[in-house]
Amino acid sequence: xxxDPLEARLIARVQSGDAEAYDAIVERHLRRVIGIAFSIVRxxxxxxxxxxxxFVKAYQNIGRFRAGASFGPWIGRIVTNLALDLTKHRTKFRxxxxxxTQPAARRDDAELPALQRDAASRIDAALDELPEMQRxxxxxxxxxxxxxxxxxxxxxxxxxxxxxxxxLARTKLKAKLADLYD
Amino acid sequence: xxEHDDFLARLRADAAPLRHQPDEVTxxxxxxxxxxxxxxxxxxxxEIIASWFRPLAAAVAVVxxxxxxxxxxxxxxxxxxxxxxxxxxxxxxxxxH
Numbered sequence: 001x002x003x004d005p006l007e008a009r010l011i012a013r014v015q016s017g018d019a020e021a022y023d024a025i026v027e028r029h030l031r032r033v034i035g036i037a038f039s040i041v042r043x044x045x046x047x048x049x050x051x052x053x054x055f056v057k058a059y060q061n062i063g064r065f066r067a068g069a070s071f072g073p074w075i076g077r078i079v080t081n082l083a084l085d086l087t088k089h090r091t092k093f094r095x096x097x098x099x100x101t102q103p104a105a106r107r108d109d110a111e112l113p114a115l116q117r118d119a120a121s122r123i124d125a126a127l128d129e130l131p132e133m134q135r136x137x138x139x140x141x142x143x144x145x146x147x148x149x150x151x152x153x154x155x156x157x158x159x160x161x162x163x164x165x166x167x168l169a170r171t172k173l174k175a176k177l178a179d180l181y182d
Numbered sequence: 183x184x185e186h187d188d189f190l191a192r193l194r195a196d197a198a199p200l201r202h203q204p205d206e207v208t209x210x211x212x213x214x215x216x217x218x219x220x221x222x223x224x225x226x227x228x229e230i231i232a233s234w235f236r237p238l239a240a241a242v243a244v245v246x247x248x249x250x251x252x253x254x255x256x257x258x259x260x261x262x263x264x265x266x267x268x269x270x271x272x273x274x275x276x277x278x279h
Contacts, residue, residue, distance in 0.1 A: 019220050019221070022220060023213065023217060026213055026216050026217075027213065030209055030212060030213065031203075031204075031209070034202060034204060034212075035201065035202055038202040044202060044204070047202060048204065048208065048212055051212060052212055052215050052216055052219070055216045056216060056219045056220065056223075059216075059220050059223070060223065116196065116199060117199060119196040120196060120197060120198070120199040120200050123193060123196055123197045123200065124197075124200050141190070141194075142190065142193050142194050142197045143194075143197050143198075143200050143201050144201070145194060166190075170187070170189065170190060173193065174189060177193075180196075181189060181192060181193075
């Protein structure tokens with residue numbers, strides 16, 4: 001259910017052929033969509049390309065978008081599927097050059113205290129060691145600050161499975177980062 | 183584990199610097215690329231006119247074909263009606279226009 005009447009009106013305008021109204025929808029969701037993609041592919045350029053593809057794909061299929069539904073979970077699901085497809089493709093065709101993961105770009109990086117940067121890089125490394133779905137769920141929960149229901153919507157897995165992945169990830173992270181948090 | 187677990191809450195706070203935050207220039211570039219891709223998908227005036235004329239042309243073609251078939255079959259019927267063969271004493275006579 002879309003609780004945002006302005007967004008519902010914008011979507012209705014796009015559905016009736018007003019492409020300009022789509023710019024405002026992109027504006028509202030772009031950061032979150034890039035964040036979701038980055039949580040999965042761990043590369044800023046890929047995340048930005050995937051976000052672009054997701055918005056174009058959503059526009060091409062806007063006629064199928066159910067009136068009154070929220071756009072956020074829908075575009076989140078599209079970008080998640082595209083990002084998972086890319087990672088699967090890269091795993092399958094190992095001969096393709098696999099781009100190194102890039103640290104997240106932050107405007108205020110230089111201002112972060114060294115201790116906070118160290119803790120963040122320890123968490124990053126611990127997250128990278130988790131199995132794929134645990135890693136994705138944990139990154140979406142911890143870094144994108146998404147709750148269980150939102151993660152379930154964008155990944156297409158049940159809320160119970162999200163809880164289960166997160167619980168397993170939590171146990172492993174607690175063990176790996178014991179010196180930081182005990 | 184609760185949704186607002188203390189350990190996860192602390193991890194969230196410490197993991198905040200890991201969030202990818204593209205700058206405004208990057209965001210503007212991506213928005214412009216999306217806009218351009220969508221504009222490419224938009225049909226041109228010529229394509230819109232063509233899309234209107236395509237079904238019209240198809241309808242006219244159907245009418246022409248049906249009319250032609252109708253006229254041809256009427257002509258065939260006319261030939262049959264107009265040509266009457268009469269056999270008398272072993273001889274066949276044709277009566278018609």
